[in-house]
Amino acid sequence: MRLGAAFQRLWFGNAFGNLADGLAFVTIPLVAVALTSSPALIAGLATAYSLTRLLVTVPIGVYVDRLDRRTLMWTANLLRGLALVALAGLLFVGQPSIWVLYAVYCFVGIMENVADNAAVAILPDLVAEDQLDSANSHISSVQLIADEFAGPPLGGLLFGIAAGLAVITTGSLYCLAALAFLLLPRKGPGPDVDLEEPRPGLWAEAVEGLRWMAGHAQIRTLAGIGALANFAYMVPFSILVLFALERLHLSAAGYGVLLAVSSLGGLVGAAVAASVRRRLGYRFTMALSMVLGSATLLGLGFTTNPVVAGLLLALYILHATVYSIAATSLRQRLVPAHLRGRTYAGSRVLSLTGLALGGAVGGVLAETLSLAAPLFAGGIAFAVAAVWATSLKVDGPAPPEA
Incomplete structure (x- = not known):
């Protein structure tokens, strides 16, 4: 294409x-x-x-x-x-x-x-x-x-x-x-904006965008799922280096190799994401990808084998790539041109908050329970996100809500 x-x-x-x-x-x-x-x-x-x-x-x-x-x-x-x-x-x-x-x-x-x-x-x-x-x-x-x-x-x-x-x-x-x-063509805020009219203040426009996002069921759901997915990701990944060194008994160099190998899953995910989405639709592509993310983290919690861990991490990165591509494309389809910046910002704030909370929770679980506990917690959180994703009603092009 x-x-x-x-x-x-x-x-x-x-x-x-x-x-x-x-x-x-x-x-x-x-x-x-x-x-x-x-x-x-x-x-x-x-x-x-x-x-x-x-x-x-x-x-x-x-x-x-x-x-x-x-x-x-x-x-x-x-x-x-x-x-x-x-x-x-x-x-x-x-x-x-x-x-x-x-x-x-x-x-x-x-x-x-x-x-x-x-x-x-x-x-x-x-x-x-x-x-x-x-x-x-x-x-x-x-x-x-x-x-x-x-x-x-x-x-x-x-x-x-x-x-x-x-x-x-x-x-x-x-x-x-x-x-x-x-060298790109000039692209302004979109055809829905009258640049001749006086514009409200910066924060008034920010609130307008956030209010639109909160009032749009599918975008609101996408933002919530994204925040939960980022929380689920950071809980185990905040202590992944300790897991690799102490549970998998890898050296620092071995940890680097583990991350590099796991990234191969992302290339596979990028290659198959579009065809998977066409076959399954957005809702089930995102839901099933997070089921895979949940399964890989739960599997990591039980393994001490570096080879198995590398395979599971590659599958994890595959799921994350497929989910990200599907969620980004769906958001781009649903949000009007003049609101894309503000709705992306609103979603990003929630995602960054999820990352911060996930890192804190991962550290506490590892300190008080075990190095495997954050992996199990992340797997459970991804399972909840998968169920939540099934509530999405849009599986193809759809006009945005007014």
């Missing part, structure tokens, strides 16, 4: 951006270790990054619905690229403060929110409605390859040569993504 030249530019932009994300995943923590020996400051970097993204999610959703989405995408990537290039310059000439790294990383997180929201919102304008599943599958495939396979080892290799080299490469890749997005 040919998706067109505009989608190809979006795909290339995502490829460069995802590769940069993969490099950043390894490079930024390594830079932090080079700048400070404080575990609290190193761990706090990820916390600050996550909290910053959570705080700006809703207002960014409003601006994605107000402004030209192409401009937002290339500008956000260019700005985070330049911020990292500037950080690389400081690393080449000396040792910047850890607080400079905090500021740059939080700024990169804000720009990532802008770019991600606008990319999800613009996709339905670039391909036909019946191509959404296929388009999202292509994007998921390049994300897995660039972010999971290519990016982390390349980041580690470049950092081994020079910290500044790894950081400047990451920034340059974001700048290349900006160039690809600059």
Whole structure:
């Protein structure tokens, strides 16, 4: 199925951006270790990054619905690229403060929110409605390859040569993504918005979008299921490294291999998601994918065999990819163009909250019960999400509620 030249530019932009994300995943923590020996400051970097993204999610959703989405995408990537290039310059000439790294990383997180929201919102304008599943599958495939396979080892290799080299490469890749997005057609807030009329304030528009989401049964259900699925994911994955080292008796290198092998399941999921959705519809594709997620986590809770664990994790990533593609495509079909940014932001807030709660619960269960307890809890939560998904009534194109 040919998706067109505009989608190809979006795909290339995502490829460069995802590769940069993969490099950043390894490079930024390594830079932090080079700048400070404080575990609290190193761990706090990820916390600050996550909290910053959570705080700006809703207002960014409003601006994605107000402004030209192409401009937002290339500008956000260019700005985070330049911020990292500037950080690389400081690393080449000396040792910047850890607080400079905090500021740059939080700024990169804000720009990532802008770019991600606008990319999800613009996709339905670039391909036909019946191509959404296929388009999202292509994007998921390049994300897995660039972010999971290519990016982390390349980041580690470049950092081994020079910290500044790894950081400047990451920034340059974001700048290349900006160039690809600059070539996209201009896509504003959609035909339902009269740009000549005075617009309400930012928070009034945010409330309008959230109220629409709360009043739309299917979108509200999707947001709730997404939050529960993120909670179910983070409960076991927050302690997965301990499970691998202590229950599976893997080395640090073995843990890295386990994650790399498990990512192969995501490539399979991206390849089959569109055809599975066409056969089963959205409701049963999402429900059955979460049944698979539940079964894999419950199975992991019982195993101490690394090979079995690798297979189960690959199946888990397969389920997560299929679910994500189906849920994203359905949301893109149901939400009007002028509300995509705000509804994505509302769903994202719930998902980030689910991740935060899941991490806290996973730590408590592992500390008070056992390393297997978070896996069992995640499996049960996915089973509940699977049942909830069967309540969805839409299995194909449907007009959004007014």
